[in-house]
Amino acid sequence: MNRRRDPLLLAVIALLGLSGCGVPSSGPSTQVDKVEQDSGNGDSSDVETLEPSTKEITTVRNFLGAAAGDVNGRDKRLGRFLKTDGKQKWSEPSEGIQLVRIPSDGVKRASDGDSYSAKVTAKGTIVGVYGQNGQVKPWSGDDEFKQTFELERERSTDVWHLTEAPRQVYLSDDFFAKGYRMSPLYFSAASSHDDTLVPDARWLPKELMDSEARYPQLTDWLLGGPSDWISSTVTSAFPEGTSREKAVTVSKSGERVTVDISVDSASQPAKDRETMSAQLAWTMGLSSDQTLSLYVDGQERLTREVSAWSDREHTPEERDSAEGLAYFISDGEVAANEPDAEYVGTKASGLSEAVINREGNRIAVVAGKSGRQRLLVGPAGDLEKVEKFSSPHLEDPQWLDDDTLLVLDNGAPVTVNINSGKRQELSIDEEQGEVSELALSPDARRVAYVAEGRAWLSTVLPDEDSKPKLGDPVAVTEAVTDVGDLAWSRETHLLLIGAVSGEDAWLWEASIDGAYLQPRAGTTGDTARADALAVRCKPATDRGTSDLAGDPVLLQINGIIHRLYTDVSPVQVGKEDAAGMAPFTAP
Numbered sequence: 001m002n003r004r005r006d007p008l009l010l011a012v013i014a015l016l017g018l019s020g021c022g023v024p025s026s027g028p029s030t031q032v033d034k035v036e037q038d039s040g041n042g043d044s045s046d047v048e049t050l051e052p053s054t055k056e057i058t059t060v061r062n063f064l065g066a067a068a069g070d071v072n073g074r075d076k077r078l079g080r081f082l083k084t085d086g087k088q089k090w091s092e093p094s095e096g097i098q099l100v101r102i103p104s105d106g107v108k109r110a111s112d113g114d115s116y117s118a119k120v121t122a123k124g125t126i127v128g129v130y131g132q133n134g135q136v137k138p139w140s141g142d143d144e145f146k147q148t149f150e151l152e153r154e155r156s157t158d159v160w161h162l163t164e165a166p167r168q169v170y171l172s173d174d175f176f177a178k179g180y181r182m183s184p185l186y187f188s189a190a191s192s193h194d195d196t197l198v199p200d201a202r203w204l205p206k207e208l209m210d211s212e213a214r215y216p217q218l219t220d221w222l223l224g225g226p227s228d229w230i231s232s233t234v235t236s237a238f239p240e241g242t243s244r245e246k247a248v249t250v251s252k253s254g255e256r257v258t259v260d261i262s263v264d265s266a267s268q269p270a271k272d273r274e275t276m277s278a279q280l281a282w283t284m285g286l287s288s289d290q291t292l293s294l295y296v297d298g299q300e301r302l303t304r305e306v307s308a309w310s311d312r313e314h315t316p317e318e319r320d321s322a323e324g325l326a327y328f329i330s331d332g333e334v335a336a337n338e339p340d341a342e343y344v345g346t347k348a349s350g351l352s353e354a355v356i357n358r359e360g361n362r363i364a365v366v367a368g369k370s371g372r373q374r375l376l377v378g379p380a381g382d383l384e385k386v387e388k389f390s391s392p393h394l395e396d397p398q399w400l401d402d403d404t405l406l407v408l409d410n411g412a413p414v415t416v417n418i419n420s421g422k423r424q425e426l427s428i429d430e431e432q433g434e435v436s437e438l439a440l441s442p443d444a445r446r447v448a449y450v451a452e453g454r455a456w457l458s459t460v461l462p463d464e465d466s467k468p469k470l471g472d473p474v475a476v477t478e479a480v481t482d483v484g485d486l487a488w489s490r491e492t493h494l495l496l497i498g499a500v501s502g503e504d505a506w507l508w509e510a511s512i513d514g515a516y517l518q519p520r521a522g523t524t525g526d527t528a529r530a531d532a533l534a535v536r537c538k539p540a541t542d543r544g545t546s547d548l549a550g551d552p553v554l555l556q557i558n559g560i561i562h563r564l565y566t567d568v569s570p571v572q573v574g575k576e577d578a579a580g581m582a583p584f585t586a587p
Helices: 008-015 056-063 071-079 173-179 211-223 273-284 306-312
Strands: 097-101 107-109 117-130 144-152 170-172 180-182 185-189 197-200 203-205 256-261 291-296 299-305 327-330 333-336 353-356 363-369 372-378 394-401 404-409 412-417 423-425 435-440 446-451 454-462 468-470 480-490 493-500 507-511 517-519 532-535 553-557 560-564 568-570 581-584
Touching: 056 107, 056 117, 056 144, 097 173, 170 173, 173 180, 185 211, 185 273, 197 273, 203 211, 211 256, 211 273, 256 273, 273 291, 273 299, 273 306, 299 306, 327 353, 353 394, 353 581, 363 394, 372 394, 372 404, 394 435, 404 435, 412 435, 435 480, 446 480, 454 480, 454 493, 480 507, 480 532, 493 532, 532 581, 553 581
Parallel strands: 097 170, 256 291
Antiparallel strands: 097 117, 107 117, 117 144, 180 203, 185 197, 291 299, 327 333, 327 581, 353 363, 363 372, 394 404, 404 412, 412 423, 435 446, 446 454, 454 468, 480 493, 493 507, 507 517, 532 553, 553 560, 560 568
16 A cells, blocks of 8 residues: 655644644544654645635635535635625534536526626536535435525625525535545455455545544544445444544554554444454555554554555555556457467457456456357466356356356346356346446445446345345436446446536546546547446555546447547557457456
C-alpha cells in the first residue's frame, strides 16, 4: 500500500493541540507523536473553498457545493451565502445531505431582474443521500430537483447573496466528486474459505484525509458494521457493540499504528483477532511495511506487519508489465501487443472469449461453433474441455473460484463446475429482462450486469449447500442508458459504455452507489463508440490521489482493439493496428 508523507510541520502543529480541527466528534481524536503524517488517498490541501460571486449563477452553483466537507463546519460554509447569516435553520446532519445531479445548463436566471436583485432556478435529479456514516443511500422518493433562489446585493460590484435558502441541505454531485474520496470499509466474506475481504463503499471528506482524522473516523464506521446492501454477503469479526474508547495512536517513526477497542458492551467475545486486524489495516489504508497493534480493553492482543494480510484483498497487484499488456482474440486464438506474453497462441476451434484466473496460471475460454459452444480450461497451451456441459450460446466467462466459472448461458447467468460440468442457474428478476453483459468483482462477492440496457449490481450469496445465488439487485445509476458493456475499473467503481442525456461521451465511470458519475476523456466527439470493454481493475493498494480508473482500459471499436489514455488510440502489434475482438487483461 502506497503511503505519502506530509511535512513534519503538520505533526508539530498536531502536538501543539491544533490537530482537533476537523477531527470527527464521534470518539477521541488520534494522538500523534512528532511524525511525518500519512495523507492516505487524498490531499486536504486541494479542497476548494466556495464563496459567493459577482455572478448570480456562479453563486447558486457554489452554494450547492458548500455543504461538501467536514460536517462540523457545514452550517458556517452555507451561511456565507446568506444575506443575514445566523438566522437560517438547516436540516440536521442526521437527516443526511441530498445529492443532486445538475446538468451543465441546469442553473439559469429565472427572471430579468436588475443589477441588484435576481431569481435563479436550479433543476436536476436527486441521486442519493449522504449520511453521517459515509454511506450514500439510494433516493426512494420523487427524484426531481427544482429550487428557485432569490439573490440580492447593494452595489453592482458586490457579490450576490441569497435572501433565503431551503431548510434541506443539498449538494451537487460535481462538488461531491471534488470534495470527497472513496474510502471503503472492509468486511470478511461470509462462508469464505480464503478469508477474502470485501469493500463496503464509504466516502470521506478530503479535509479529513490526514491520518489523525481518517484513522479514527474509519475505525468508528467499521465498528458500526456493514451497509444493509452488502450485509447479506459479509460478516464482521467485531462483535456488535464493540466501540473505540481510546485514541488511535501512531508511533514517532510512523511505522506502528495502535488501535484499542472495547468489548465491554459487545454482544459476544472478540475472538478472531487476525480478521479484526486485517479489517482495520485495509480500512485505514496502511502500507504493507507498517505494523498494526490491536489492543482489546487495554490489553495487547495481536501485533503484526500489515503484509501478513495482503492476500485477503483480491484486486490485482501493482505490476507495470500487466498494465502495458493487451490481450484479445484474433482468428480463433489469443493474441497480444507483446508477442512473448504467456497466453499468446492459445487456440481452439471457434475460440471467441477468454479470461485468466487471479493467480495467472490458468485460462478459461469459450469455443465452438454457433449452436454448440463449450468451455475449455487449462494452463497455456494445454486446454481441456469442461465435460458434460455445452450450450447454444456462451458469453463473459468469469472465475468465481478455483473450481467454478460464472458465465452467461443464453442470457442467463449460471455457474459451472469445471470438474463435473454441473450447471446452476442464478435467478434474475424476470422483470429485468435478459442479461446481456456480466462482470464479476475482484473479490467474487459482487456481480455487475446489464439487463435491458441498464447496469445492475447484486451480491453473490453462498447458500447452506455452498451453492452461490444472487442477492437483491440495485441499479448502479439511472443516468446511464443504452449500456453496451461494463467492467470493474476499481473495486468500488465500474466503467460503462453507454449514453447520458445531453452529453456526448459514451464511456462513463460510476461508483457502485451511484454517487459518482464522470465521463472518461477521449470518448466524445468523432471517436466511434466501442462495442466491447476490458479493464485491469485498479489495485486497492494504489491509494494515491489519482482518481483515474484501472489500466489498461481496452476497447473494441469496429474490429480494432484500442487503448484509452487521455484519448483513444489503436493498440499496435508490430507496426500494425491490432485487429481482433473480445479484449481482456492480465490478472
